[in-house]
Structure formats: C-alpha cells, structure tokens
Amino acid sequence: MYKETILKKFEPRLDNILYILHELQDNNEQHYVSKEDLKLCADYLSVPYSFVHGVATFYTMFSLTPRGRNIIRLCDSPPCHLMGSGSLLDYLKNKLKIDVGETTKDGVFTLELTSCLGVCGVAPALMMNNATIGKLTPEKVDAILEERRKSL
Amino acid sequence: MTKEKKLSITIDNRTVEVRPHLTILEAARTHNIYIPSLCAMEHLPSYGACRLCVVEVDGLRGFPTSCTTPVEDGMVIRTDTGEIRTLRQEVLKLLLSEHPASCLFCTEQDECKDYQGTIRKAGVITGCRYCPNDTRCELQQVTERIGLTETSYPVYYRNFPVEKNDPFYDRDYNLCILCGRCVRVCNSVRLNGTLSFKQRGKITTVGPAFDRTHLEAGCEFCGACVTVCPTGALSTKTSKWYGKPDKEVATTCVYCPVGCTLKLQVRKSEVLDVLPDYNSALDHGFICVKGRFAVPEYVHSSFRIPVPQRITPLGYNDISWDEAIAEAAERLAGVKPDSFLMMVSPQLTNEDLFVAQQFARQIIGSDQIGSPLLYDLGADTGPFVNLVSQSSAFDVIDDAEAVLAIGFDSTYDYAPIGIGTKKAAQRGAVLVTINSCDTNLDMLSEMAFTCGTEKWSALVGLLTGASAQGAAPLFPTWKKDIAGIQGIFKKSTRKVIIAGPGLLAAPQRTEIIEKLLKVKEKGGWDIIVAHPYSNLKGMLAMGAFHGIKTGAIINENGQAEGVKGDLSKFDLTKGCTVIYAVGVSDLDSLPDCDYLIYQNALPSESQRRPDLLLPAALFTESSGTVINGEGRILPVNKAVEPYRSAKPDWWILNAIGERIKKGVMKYAQVQSVQKEIAKTIKGFPGVKKRLEFSRIDVKMKTPKGAPKMRKQGQFNYRGIPLEAVVKGMKAIEERIELISGSNRGAI
C-alpha cells in the first residue's frame, strides 16, 4: 500500500510530521488528509491521534475534507487584493457557484484562499494545483477553467 | 545540597526576598501580592495566553507577563499602575467578548443573587442558568478584582453544542476562554494526550481529534481538566449546579492500594465532589477516575441500607440497633470456633480489620478469618501475598533505568504508578510491556509484547533472565526483540517490575510470581504490585488473615525471618453455624450456614439472602487508617455523618462483641482501637516512614470450594461493583470490554 511506503520514507520522528502529512495529502486522490491517514501518522510517530489532528488543523495547507480534482487557491494577501483579487474572488464564486472552501458539484474544482504566494510581481495570482498563474483577469480565469475542464 | 541564594526584588515599592527560578507571578503570590491571571497555574508549564498578568519591570521593554518572566536579583516591578489597570481591563473586555458575561454585567445581578434558589413562577428573578459554575468561577473573581463593570463589545456567542455524551463531565465550549490549562494538564501533567487544540486563531477549539468522544479518544476521566478549568466550560455532571462547598476534607482513597489523597468537597452532609491534591508527595494529585468521580455517587447511593434489618418470610423488617445487636449476639454466643467464619474485605480500614480479627479470635475464639482473596486466587493466594509483602516504594520508578510492566494498564486506575512510568520512559528509561491487549503505556514503550496470558510466564522468564527453559521457541517472531531487551535489562542496574492486576489472570500466575521474586532476590529489580485489594497490607499487618497474628508481619529492623501462614486446612465448603461477612458481598460463594450476618453499606447482588443486615458507614463517614501498597500508614478522615443509622464497622463489631463477652474490646472511639493496635505495632498510627514487611510463607493447597479463576467486575468497593451505583463507570467498563475483548483479565 502506498501509505506504508510513504511512512517508511521517513524515520518515525516527530519532526517529520509535516513531511509525512504533505506526502499523504499529495498522494491522496482527493487531495486531503483522511482520518485514516492521521491515525496512521499518529501510530507511526507514537503520538496521540488528537495531537496529529491538532497539528494538521493548524496549518492551512492541509485539508481534512476531500477536495475536487483541481484546487484553485486564490491569493488574497494585500498586494493581490490591491490589484483586484477581491473582484476575481467574486467572479470565481459566481462562475463556479461555490463559496470559499467548497467543491463544485461535479467535483472538478475546489476554491480556496491562500496567503501570499510570493509572486506578487504578477499580482493578482492564483495557484491551480501546483502551477502558479499570475496577472489574472476574468478572461484569463475563464481560459484556465476551460483548460482544466478539457483536460479531464 | 547547598542552599540557593535568595534574590531581592522590589514589587510595588516593597523589597522582598524570594527564591530563585520563580516567575514574577509566583514571587508575588508568595508575598500575597495579587496579580490577576487566568492561564497560569501551579504545576502547569507557563503559557502566557490570557495576558492579564502584565506588569512593568524596570529595564524591560513594554509590559512583560509576570507568569512567563523569571525574577532576577534587583528587579523592580510594578504590578498595579494606571496604565496596567487600563490594559488589563481592555484585554479582559476582549476576552469577555466571546464569553457569555451576563453573570458579570447584568443590571439585576444583586437581586439575582438574593433570589436565586427560590423557585417561583413569576415576579422574581431566578437566575439565568447558562453557566453551571456561578460563584465558583475564577473568571468572575478576576473580573471583580480587575474592576470591570461593563464591556464595550457585544458578546459573540460561538454557538457550540454542549457536549454531554461522555461520562462524568460535560463540556460547554461557549464558555471556554482557551487558557490552555486543560490541554496542558492532559498532556504535560497527566501525559495522556486526549486533548489538543484544534484549528487555529479565532476558531480554535479544544478536544480530541475530529468529533470523537473523550471515551473513544482514550480519556482516562481523571478529571484533571475539569479541576483546572477556570470557567464553567468543563463541569462535573453530578455537582455542576451546586455552587460552592462549605468545607474541604482531605482523606485517603480506599479504592486501590496506591492511597491517593482525596480532597472531599463537602456541603452540609453531602460530598459534592472530589478534587486531587497536587501537593501530595505520594500521588502528586494524579488521582484516577475512581477517586475523582466514583465517590459521591457511591456514598450517597439511594440504595444504601438505612437501618439494621432482619429477614422475615415477608421480606426485611427494620429493627433498632439494640435489637440487631442483641439478635447477632444471641446467634453468635456459644458458636463452635470451627463452625464460625469471619469474612472481611481487604478494603476496610486497619481499625475495622483489627477489631474484626479480635472479634473472631477473642470473642468467638476462632481463627477462621477469610477474605474474597481466597476465592479469587485459590492456591495462588500464598505466593501472591508474599509478592505483595515484598513490594517496594512507588518512587523507585522515579530513577529507574528500565521498567517491565506486566498485565498493567493505568488508564482507569493506579494512575500515579502509570504516570510515574510514563515519566520514566519520557526521560529515557526503557519501558517494556507485556499484556494481552494494547495498553496505555505502549506508546512510550521500547517494546510492547502483546500475547495471550498463557505465554506470559515464559516471556517473563526470558526477559528477566529468571529462566529460559524451553521458552524461546514460543516466540519465533520476537527473537530479535527479546534478545535486545535482555541485553538492555542486563546492562541496567535500577530496574522495576510493575505487576499489574492482569497478572492475576494468567494461568501460571504462581510461576510468574516465583520468577519475579527470584530476580528480585538476585538484585537490581524492584517490584511494585498494582492490585485491587486496597488495604491488603493493612489486612496482613492487622492479622485479619487466617494464621497470622497482628503485627507479626511487620519487620521493624529488617531482621525477621518471615512469617509462616497455614491455609492448608482452610475449608470454604464446610457448612457453618454463623458467617459474619464484613464488606464482602459475594454471598453465593460462601459455604452454607444457619445464620448469615451481612454488614455493608449497599445490599448484595447475590441470590442468597442474609439473615441480618447491618448498615455500615463508608470511608467518607468514619475515620481510620489504611496501609498502602508501599507500606505507608495513611489517614482516612470522616467528612460527613454516616448515612441514616449506619455505623462504622469497628463500632458494630465492638457492640456485638461487648454484648457477647464484656470487657474484651470496649472501644468508644476509633482512637481507642488505634491505641490497642499500637501495643503491637509501635507508634501506630503516627509512623511516617514505610512499614517494612517480612516475607510470608503461606502453606496452602487450593482451599476447598475456591473456584480457580473467577470472573469479577473490574472495579469494586466492598464487593459492590462501582458500575452498579456510579452511572459513568458503566461506560468505562464497556470501554474496557471493547478494548480488551475476551482478553480481559479475570480480576
């Protein structure tokens, strides 16, 4: 099972917890850390389940609920906000008919906000899965969504 | 040790001397200087969350928190300037912006206090009961001290559902101020890890992972979180609405041989709640669910026997003490010594046990003194009591290099031993566990051997080096692990074996005990025995045991050869004329008799109906002493008057004895019993140091009629399962059943 392989990559030391959670999430088809994953991690590291849950919920990069096939993470930090990310957020919400933190009914997109992506030079920006896309406009957003839908 | 130099500091223009390594807050408290604080607490790591304890310190920028800043020599501190007062008020306002605060700021507050408690339909204020902690709330006290009388923010109600699905305590996180005391006490003090912060920022909450109940999350229900909670967020189900107790009585828990200090919270004639004593040198306040939550419901059970009762064909008739004593005396007078049986519980106090054996030996002239041990352990009773007599002080764990825990789990009992073991493991001692199911120590263990009880003897032999005979092939997959542990044990010099109650469920328990005693003799090993017979050492010391005289087992100079007991002729099947059962409730196992006296607080659940019921007082209702598992004499203190007509066991025995044979006992108070005991046990009960017990060699066969392996409830007191009277204990028992399944120990 892939999860065992992931765990075995790391020594059972507490300082590996974020790496383990990252890998478990990255390898999960629904891009989240499941209850089972947290339990595995807790047992592997010999720490309480509640501790691992506490850690996983502290860091925003971990999702504890299943997410869509594509995760849109729009930057909402002040630089992107200044350059119009607020209206883009409304645009995305309307277009996808979901709120932040939700997944479209067809399971294709999950909309999230993220703190600064460090690409403020091309603000406003978003991350589509692992790719960062900047200089966003509604048209560009349309094109990106279309492209992702097509690639299904 | 050299005495540490005191530091001189100035607080609010007062120059005072303080010990080093204190925080400013601690230093101020030792000099009765009030600094408000909600998150700091003695025995908990400092946390700095509530920010109410800000002070000014010359040379330090801004407003450091006194709970996190250590004192330094020459420090000049101001705790109460105008600026500080304003800051505290502002922070408190923010804190109260998400804590329902009408108890603090309601304009009807004063009237409310006057009229609260009256139940009328209209016209008066009866108090808004959203918080169970009114009048006991630290937040209320702090608000008053800070002098906040209004707030500028509307209260934001977080709208969490009140969590009531766990036994013993409820949780209303709408009242939680996230001071982190519960999380710290659960993780840093109890080393349990049920609670954690979840999420972050404004939406932070406290609890186990996801929406698991505390029971599912492995909560020990030690109640430490409830004890430290400064608000009404965590509250004990049975006492949550009761307000302040009138007094506090410190006593010793009689539910197991650890003997933790319990601080009984008493109002009028009722024990409302029980709190731990964090300053107790013996248990450090690490009481378990039984001491924390299973006392009030037991001692105030509505099933208590109210008055003496006599059986009639139509049921039980209430009778007076005089009638009861007269009837008992009449039936007992002239009974032949060998057709009398005195059955005593090892959970009685020393005084009760002493008077019971005196009753049997001097009034009746019989040495027929038995206890439920014989039913539980049969022929293994002898080796077991010997093991108990050889057990060490609990603090040997504190500097142990290696610990081997056999059949031991401290989730719901023996908490101080369990926490000591966990601490040892955390500081690097090698912990090895043997059990038939997962235990709460496994997480910290070097190796957890989980296997059927039938293999334990072989495993113990291998690991300790007591005997390796034919054992190795039993554990093909653990070959390497066993070799590793053997190596570690061989190298370590300070080693401790914890023999848990699970040991008594192993078929070869005698064999295991013998191995343990053998390695102890060889040196390097100490043994701690965790068992359910709370005052077993007291029972042995008092001689409330067939063939053992009072005080005979106390080894004052460590010279004694050991005592010999002989149970080989003890017959548990032979019919008797009279059986006197004190604190023993399994009546169906007792031999036939013409007359059965049942002296206890609650009725027995057995089919068999005793002839005479004598209502006994419980440990909250009478004073005395017990001897704990390490041999310390600990006080049991009366906190409330006995229920209805109930009387202390020694009193009843004394009264009947006096009626039969005047002048033998004549005890008017418990002190006179203690004086009598002191004749054989020097200094009793004032001895501070541990009593040394000598070896005991009990000659015995399986007493006739003793079933070999008797299944019995996990927790009981005076023969009554706690779950029968304490509601929450049922959930605990079910949880144990679920975890251990069929592997559950017999005891």
Next chain:
Amino acid sequence: MNMVRNHVLISIDANTIIAGARAVEDALIKEIARQGLSQEIVVLETGSVGIEDQGVVLVVYPEGIYYTNITPAEVPELVEEHLLKGRVVHRLMLKETPKRFVITKEKTGLMKEQPRIVLKNCGFINPESIDEAIAADGYQAAAKALSSMKPDEIIAEVKHAGLTGRGGAAFPTGLKWEFASKVDNPVKYIVCNADEGEPGTFKDRLILEGDPHKLIESMIIGGYATGATKGFVYIRGEYELSIERLEKAIADARSYGLLGTNIFDSGFDFDITVMKGAGAYVCGEETALIESIEGKRGHPRNKPPYPITAGLWGKPTIVNNVETLSNIPEIILKGAENFKKYGTEKCSGTKVYTILGHVATPGLIETEMGTTLRDIIFEYGGGIKDGKRFKCALVGGAAGAFLGPDMLDVKMDFVNLREYAAALGSGAILVMDEDTDIVDMLKSVLHFFKHESCGHCVPCRLGTARLVELIDRIAASKGTSKDVEGLTRISETMKDTSFCPLGQSLILPVSSSLKYFKDEILARVQ
C-alpha cells in the same frame, strides 16, 4: 576546446515558469541544435533576473541584451537573427534598460546603481549547478573562514560590519553569533528562517531559487563561528521550487565534500536539513518556527528562554533570515570595511526590496540601506502606473506601515524608520495610487491578520476578530466614529499585550492609515 560565443541565460523561477519558460527553453535548445550552434551557444538556466512581470526573460551575453515576453514562436527568429547572424532583434528587446537592470560595476562597467551583495549571482548562474556557483566565487568565503580564521575572528568581522537581521527585527547578527558561541553546549543548531510569509515579500524565494549555494555557504560559516554543527532551513510549504533547488544544492555540496565531515580539512563537521512548512504565517516568528520544526503546532514560545540559550529541542539555536545570511560570504571575503561602504551609519549594507502594486515595473531590487522611498518607487519602479499620482505605500508587508508623500524623502533603514513609527520589515513596498480605497486595503490587512493569528493569546485572537468586525462595518458604510476609535484602542492594546510580534505589529498599519487618511476613513462612517 570549443569556443563559446554566446551565453543565453533563461530565467527559470516561479514567475517565468508561469509564463511558459520551460517550453521556451526546450524550443531554444532544439533550435540551436537545428542551426548547428550547439558547440558555440550555451543555454543556462538562472533564477529571477529581477524582471517580474514581463513573461519569459532571456539575457544574451556578452552583449547583455534582455529579451522579454518570449514565446516558443519567437525562438526561431531570435536564434537565427541574434545567435547566428549577430543582429539584435529590436522587436523583442527590452527597449530601455531601466536602471535597476543594470547590475554591478564589475559585470557591466556601468554606474553603481544596484550594489548587489545578496543577489550577486542571482540571475547570472545556473542555480542547479554547483560548478557555476563555485566559478562565481561560491564557497570561497567558507574556505577562507574555515581554513584561515578563528570563530571569534569571524564573529568580530561580522560585528564590525554592522550586519543586522533582515527579517524585520534588525538585531545585530554578530552579537547574536557571539552570544551563541559563548553558550556552553556541545549541541547547537543554526536555523535559517525561510518561512517568507509576509505578504508582498518574495526576496528569500528568489535567493533560494537563484543562488542556493550562497545560503549553504553562509550557514557553514555561521555554524563554524558559533559552534553549531547542524543546520536547518525552514522553507514555506508553498515554495516548491525553492525546496527542490535547495535540496539539490545540498546534495551537490555533500558530494563535493562541502557539507559533511571535516569540511576544508578544518576538522569542522556540518550538515543541513531542509524543513518544509505547511502554511502558517506565524511560523515566521522564530520560536513558532522552532516549534514547527519539532513537529508541533506553530505556537510561539515564551521568551525567555531565548532560542540562543534553549531553542530547538532545548538546545542553543541561532535563527537567521535568508537575506541576513546571504550577506555573510561578502563580508568574509571582502572584509567588514568594504561592507560598511554601503548603507547608512547605523545600518550598513544593502536591502532587498520588492516593489509592487501600482508601479510601472514591479520587481525585486537590491539597493543600499538609506535609499529613499522616492528613489525606489520612481527610479527603480518606474514611477506610478498609468501616470497616476502617488497616494501611499505599505512598507514592510502587512505588518508594516502606510507611508504617505511626506515620507518619500526619508532615508529608509531599520533604525531611521523606527523614529517615524514605521518599520522596514521584510522590505516589501506595496505602492498605491490616488484611486486606492484605503479602507479596503486596511480591511485586507486586518483580514489577513485574523486569518493568521494562531489563537494562543487573548489580545491577538480576539483583537483581530473584533478589528475585522469593525473594519467590515466601516467598509460597508455602516460604522460609526466609535468604531474608528475602536480600531485604535484594540490595536494599541494588542501592541502592549500580545504574545508575539504578530499581534504587536498590527498597530503599524492601523495607526499609520489613521494618521494619513483619518478624514477618508471618517467619511465612510455615520
């Protein structure tokens, strides 16, 4: 030996990858091969060259021509014209090379506009090649330090150079190292804080992506000077490329014997582990970062004890920012006096800024301490976009202050700005034009803080929550003047009582926005 005629540098960083740099690179290599130029033309990957918003950027050396917004379609023409025939393709060329692209004197022979210390190699070397890093003086300072300097000599040099922490607190680095070196403990750690979460800041990312070996080298020197034998670099989880490049660089350094045992035959052992964050701004606070490395929730710790006495796993720990550390090799190699030539009296050296928002050319620059805001915006940033007027700039990230026109000519360094109740912070400069709604910006800042507050202490957890309620009401024109007072009152309480700098610094944006734009804000309330 082949004669290399041209070097083509292609900027591969987070921004240019977005713009399709990989495809251009492929096309370039193929086209060069097709034209038979593979022996003469070398294509090199490099980090950001400092142009942030112009798509894929190529730089052709030795001419130093910048091509911007390149797509694979333009590649054949570019190869044929410039690389084969030697004719510059003016159509694709960056017309007017702004001042900020003119790098150092030595490289270009031009004026000293951007004294590059930290970013010296960024954009010039292939960050994935240790050989190029070495060719560009990489590890020379480490060699010098380890083989010819004693630890206290290094510390003295750093102290003398007057280097201060570039993460925001501006604590003297030499002093920190000196404290650490004096702590008697066989185990010490040096931690590089690369948890760059301050909105508008991405300098550390560019250093990590553009010149990871400099950081490794700096940590070796720091470890040697302080007695730490183990280093950790804690990088934001979002910085995938940074993590990848640093990990490769560490592996390469190990294989070259630059990390591991007995480095430079000095008897000094040192190694580095990369730790990956997972999205928590508060972990930029050094003690929260330490908690996070240990695998816990990133709550900040009590101070004292300071990390320098009891940090990671209770051991003495030196925490330095990426930019701070990246100054070390230059100081060691060229000496403190040389370093002090740059900057102001109180703050020597350079500072890396990110210029963002309504400027003509947003991007990254390195310039001397003491440069004015005016110079940064109008000289380096090309002025306000679309010819509008300057309104203010949020300097130092979200935890910084809004600076109005009266601050344009103040010399900016850590010490001087403090006198104006402002902070240089991370060096992010978010420029706003006259049309900017200041309430909306403040709202964005406050929401950011509420989201990132860890929840540990009362003032920050509940203060940010209440502030957001107030600003939301004001922004919706439903507030009152009392709400505006509330902003000040809460943020002042937070300044004095919050546990860590996150809550303490929120006063900066609040009080500065009220200082400059009180009327504008009051106009929004009833």
